[in-house]
Amino acid sequence: MKKIFGIVGLVAISSVQAQFKISVEVPAAFAPKEVYLYTLNGSKDILSTKEMRKGNTWQLSYPRSYQGMMKLYFPENGTSLNFISENKDVKLKFDTNKNKISKIEYLDESNALMNNLQDIQQKKEYILPALFQIKEYYKDGQSFGKSLEEEIQRLSADNGDLSKFPFVQYYQTNYKRFLEKSTTKKPLTHEEIIQFLVNSDEKLESSSLLRPILVAYLNIGPNTNLTNDVDKLLAQVNTETPRGQTILSELIEIFDTYDMQELKTKYLTEAKNLKCTINQRLSGTIAANVNTEVGAKFPDYKFNHATNTAAKSIYDLNAEKKIILFWSSTCSHCEAELPKIIEKYNQIKGQKAEVIAFSLDQDKEAYENKVKSLPWVNDTELRGWYSSFVDVYNVHATPTYFVLDSNNKIIAKPDHVADLLKFLNLN
Known part of the structure; x- marks a missing residue:
């Protein structure tokens, strides 16, 4: 009996140990002390864990099997870096310039390979x-002509045997098949993409390929009846399955991002009317939209650290x-629209109204310099698109506007500053 208990104990211990580890070495001058680790689900970064720095390294453990894209995010200075997991240990280091990541060295075999292949692909x-x-202007015998030919051959060469790296092979094969820009490629068909989405394994969700492939699907043909194309896709992927619901969620967000409001409304309604169990991805999309519909109470x-107010x-x-107002100091549309609100701000105040602006900036200095000229209430988390309010308020672009009543x-939900001023009778 003691031996059996001993074996059971060993199994229990091994089950909570890390599936793989991620080691990150940084210069002593790099200021951040905390890092967040994200996995990927479609186009959504999913927070996995947080870890504090020890000396000049971070050691993070991932407890489950995972093949796909991962991300490290340093919230204290708003920088991030991407890498992949082949369900094996990851090791990397980087240099910095003014506290920003300047050069990444991928020290494990999988990431070194992926980085090289992506460089070649670009x-x-x-x-x-x-x-x-x-090359047409240089003869083969000239030294520069020879160098050109060598580079052309290097870039044109096949990737070689990637069977030891299942995720790298999956990504490279399907990027080339669906997304690579080439004048010699045979045009994609709707059916080809549908069959891929139906039959692909779970690496589809973790690969970052899902959304661009869906955009490629929507761009096939003359788009004379986009609704029929989307209906056909959703019927095949089956919106009662997790894969189908993730695709439905992605499509709703694509339509929202590209201001295709009729399609967004149609498929959001379909999502709300599903009678089956809804996965976390789609339920989040539904909730974010319900929270921000006209007539809803704004969360x-x-x-x-809000400016120009004592309100909490x-x-x-x-x-x-x-x-x-959701905006950013790096947003060109914001640069064009915010001055028009400043111009009308006294009249806005005359209506007993107030502007509350949330910045998606990451750079503290850039944000602070900008808000000096903004007379209304301003606040930020300095986390860019990782800010908590992005998902809560369903923000897909800047600037984004909402108008609330006293309750x-x-x-x-004005689309542009002109619509806002028209609603307020200030145009």
């Missing part, structure tokens, strides 16, 4: 066509109307 798409043209948000939250601020119910 050059193949954007540089190789130009090299063929330049409250507690300010971090959106609800704590008293106004007959509240104009919620914090959404009464308008």
Whole structure:
């Protein structure tokens, strides 16, 4: 009996040990002390764990089997880096320049290979066509001509045997098949993409390929009846399955991002009307949209370090109307639209209304320099698109506007500053 218990004990211990480990070496001058580890589900980064730095290294453990894209995010300075997992230990190091990541060295075999292949892929798409043209002006015997030929052969070569690296092989094969830019490729068909989405294994969700392949699907043909194309796709992938629901969620967000509101409304309604169990991805998409529909009560948000107010939250601020604005100092559309709000701000205040602006900046200095000229309530988490309010308020682009009444119910969702000013009778 003691031996049996001993074996059971060993099994229990091994079950909680890491499936693989991630080691990150950084320069002593790199300021951040904390790192977040994310996996990927379609186009969504999923927080897996957080870890504090020890000396000049981070050691992170991932407890489950995983093949796919991963990300390290350093919230203290808003930087991140991507890598892959082949369900094996990952090791990397990087240099910095002004506290930003400047050079990454992938020290494990899988990531070194993936990084090299992606470098070749990028050059193949954007540089190789130009090299063929330049080569016509040089004779083969010239030294530069020989170098050109060598580079052309290197970029044109096959990837070789990738069978030891299942995720790398999956990514490279399907990127080339569905997304690579090439004038010699046979045009994709709807059926070809549907069969891939139906039959692919779980690496589809973890590969970052899902959304761009869906966009490729939507761009096939003249798009004279996009609804029929989407209906056909959803029928085949089956929205009562986790794969089908993830694809439905991605499509709703694509339609939202590209301002295709009729399609977004149609398929969001279909999602709400599903009678089966809904997976976490689709339920999150539904909830974010329900929270931000006209007539819904806007979820409250507690300010971090808000300027131009003593209020502690959106609800704590008293106004007959509240104009919620999501923006960024790096957003060119914001640069064009915010001055128009500044110009009308006194009139907005005259309506007993207030502007509450949330920045998706990551750079503290850039944010602080910008808000000096913004007379309304400003707040930020300095986490960019990792800010908590991005998902809560279904923000897909900047600027994004909401208008609330005195009870914090959404009464308008203007697309642009002109629509906002028209709603307020200030145009």
